[in-house]
Amino acid sequence: MRIQLALRNRMFFFFSVVFPIGMFFLYAGIFAKGNPRVVSFFLGPVIALNVMGSFWGLSAMLVTFREQGILRRFHVTPVTAADMLASSILANYLLTLPTVFIELLFARLIFRVQNLGDLFSLLILVTVGTVSFASLGLVVASVTNTMQETQVLNQLIWLPLIFLSGATLPIAYLPKVAQSVAVFLPATYLVTGLQGAMYSSFPVWKLLTQILSLFFWAVLTFFVAAQLFRWEPESKIPRNAKLWALATALPFFFLGVWENKNGQILTQAQAAYRSLDQPAKSDQPPKSDQPSMGTPHPQKAAPISTNPQ
Amino acid sequence: MPEPILQVDNLFKRYGDVQAVRGVSFSVEEGEVFGLLGPNGAGKTSTVEILEGLRSPDSGYVRVCGLDPQVSSRELKHDIGAALQSTALPEKLKVMEALRLFAGFYKRRRDPEELLKRFGLEEKRNTHYGKLSGGQKQRLALAMALLSDPRVLFFDEPTAGLDPQVRREIYDIIEELRREKKTILMTTHYIEEAERLCDRVAIVDHGQVIALGSPRELKQRSGGKTRIEVKLAKPAANGTLQTLEGVADAREVGGAYVLHTQRPPQAIVSLVKHLEAEGNELVSLEIATPSLEDVFIEMTGRRLRD
Numbered sequence: 001m002r003i004q005l006a007l008r009n010r011m012f013f014f015f016s017v018v019f020p021i022g023m024f025f026l027y028a029g030i031f032a033k034g035n036p037r038v039v040s041f042f043l044g045p046v047i048a049l050n051v052m053g054s055f056w057g058l059s060a061m062l063v064t065f066r067e068q069g070i071l072r073r074f075h076v077t078p079v080t081a082a083d084m085l086a087s088s089i090l091a092n093y094l095l096t097l098p099t100v101f102i103e104l105l106f107a108r109l110i111f112r113v114q115n116l117g118d119l120f121s122l123l124i125l126v127t128v129g130t131v132s133f134a135s136l137g138l139v140v141a142s143v144t145n146t147m148q149e150t151q152v153l154n155q156l157i158w159l160p161l162i163f164l165s166g167a168t169l170p171i172a173y174l175p176k177v178a179q180s181v182a183v184f185l186p187a188t189y190l191v192t193g194l195q196g197a198m199y200s201s202f203p204v205w206k207l208l209t210q211i212l213s214l215f216f217w218a219v220l221t222f223f224v225a226a227q228l229f230r231w232e233p234e235s236k237i238p239r240n241a242k243l244w245a246l247a248t249a250l251p252f253f254f255l256g257v258w259e260n261k262n263g264q265i266l267t268q269a270q271a272a273y274r275s276l277d278q279p280a281k282s283d284q285p286p287k288s289d290q291p292s293m294g295t296p297h298p299q300k301a302a303p304i305s306t307n308p309q
Numbered sequence: 310m311p312e313p314i315l316q317v318d319n320l321f322k323r324y325g326d327v328q329a330v331r332g333v334s335f336s337v338e339e340g341e342v343f344g345l346l347g348p349n350g351a352g353k354t355s356t357v358e359i360l361e362g363l364r365s366p367d368s369g370y371v372r373v374c375g376l377d378p379q380v381s382s383r384e385l386k387h388d389i390g391a392a393l394q395s396t397a398l399p400e401k402l403k404v405m406e407a408l409r410l411f412a413g414f415y416k417r418r419r420d421p422e423e424l425l426k427r428f429g430l431e432e433k434r435n436t437h438y439g440k441l442s443g444g445q446k447q448r449l450a451l452a453m454a455l456l457s458d459p460r461v462l463f464f465d466e467p468t469a470g471l472d473p474q475v476r477r478e479i480y481d482i483i484e485e486l487r488r489e490k491k492t493i494l495m496t497t498h499y500i501e502e503a504e505r506l507c508d509r510v511a512i513v514d515h516g517q518v519i520a521l522g523s524p525r526e527l528k529q530r531s532g533g534k535t536r537i538e539v540k541l542a543k544p545a546a547n548g549t550l551q552t553l554e555g556v557a558d559a560r561e562v563g564g565a566y567v568l569h570t571q572r573p574p575q576a577i578v579s580l581v582k583h584l585e586a587e588g589n590e591l592v593s594l595e596i597a598t599p600s601l602e603d604v605f606i607e608m609t610g611r612r613l614r615d
Contacts, residue, residue, distance in 0.1 A: 065399070068397045069393075069395060069396075069397035070397045070399060072363070072393060072397070073393060073396055073397065073398065073453075075363055076361055076362075076363065076386065076389070076391045076393070077386055077411060077414040077415070077457075078383050078386040078387050078414050078415065079414050231363070232363070232364075
């Protein structure tokens, strides 16, 4: 049942593929100047943008369907809110994966990035990231009534997320103050996680902070989205709904405080950024010596040279 | 006697300041076609939505197939089918896809192919929903309501906004369902629809049931009087029409006068004589055999049509 719904939802997502790929070329071309190593650095953020983009598509779709009365028709059936949410997230995920794959392909083929990092970590992060940001979009859709309101709220959330998290400018670039704020945002963990996976080839266990926090956040947000789900157009938003929605920010609130005190995320990000300037050497990231556990793809030991083969 | 399949007792529902449903009570037996007839805003749709489990009542006893739609919503939904007042589906969804999609939600289901044929939508199986005509969309909505092989069907204003030709097609479909002894609860503001299709009708106005019975019973109750509707050049003095011989009841309804009589010829003669005497003139005159609208007018002093 869910899959059927997902397959049907897929039809309306086709336009969400063009934007991320466009951004990818923008990054790779302009920022990285085609340098494979730098491209690899930016692959993380680009994929993060892709994943976070789920946020837009789903909130828009949910609000539209509700206001048009489409959700009502589903309401008369045995389908539950969780079913509806899960199927849209699934559909979105099935669309995100090929896009990520294409981006990796372009990175390899066009920009000659040899080492695509720890693909297993990548997969995990993309999965967790998609679910969580998609759920966030659905939460937004449940506390707004019209497309306009939704878009406004989307913007309010989206802009800090992309500018402070390292998805646009590398974190290390940002002033200290901004960096301290950044660790309160879930997007930061996604970006650093992906960057760690792709650029520094961190295996899963090195990215536990990001993975677990995002996972936990995904579960929480999904739960909140299911609770707040509304089928009827123009229905009143329960007063405590907005509070519930804010509750999803809580985990990262705590995490942010902790990270500011003794976190490693920022230092890792800074180290990665600095390593960009260093001459190309072994591809092993500065900290890990052991081979990663449980990753299907062995890390390549050959250095990335700036000369394409 | 078996339990009625639908039971509503003393139902109340309010939206903000507006009391939409005020103490509605009725019951529906399995296998009958029951109509809720009333003008827009009478509370029909709210009542049906409460029965379907879409809205929660403020108070009152509601049972569908023995279950409370609020408590056993999910379980109940497997046994009901509904065509909502305005069905909306994603524009790009194809007809067959829609049928298959919704069929998949139910434990028990009818074959989408069979329904496609039965509702005359075979040629449109791959057409996008947005490209269907109003009549086709409505046929699809009815087909979708049958997907779950339901014990109760809810049709909310099934022919609203459709032209007469299409409306007749829908009537044929509903009559077929009636012959198959399906239980149907339908709402409508069209008198002929209620008269033609329903075994029993509850006339609803301002959130209350003002009359309940089979169409024939209701018309008899209103005395089986013929209705004469006249428009006059000048307004008639208050109460004078009522006193005419042969006239049982006379009311002014929205600029015209509605007279009820059991002796139409007599009433007309007295009317004409009276108008002559008053120097008034007849602008138009219409005679109609008794209908449910008359019952409505009699009880509320207003027309059923807006």
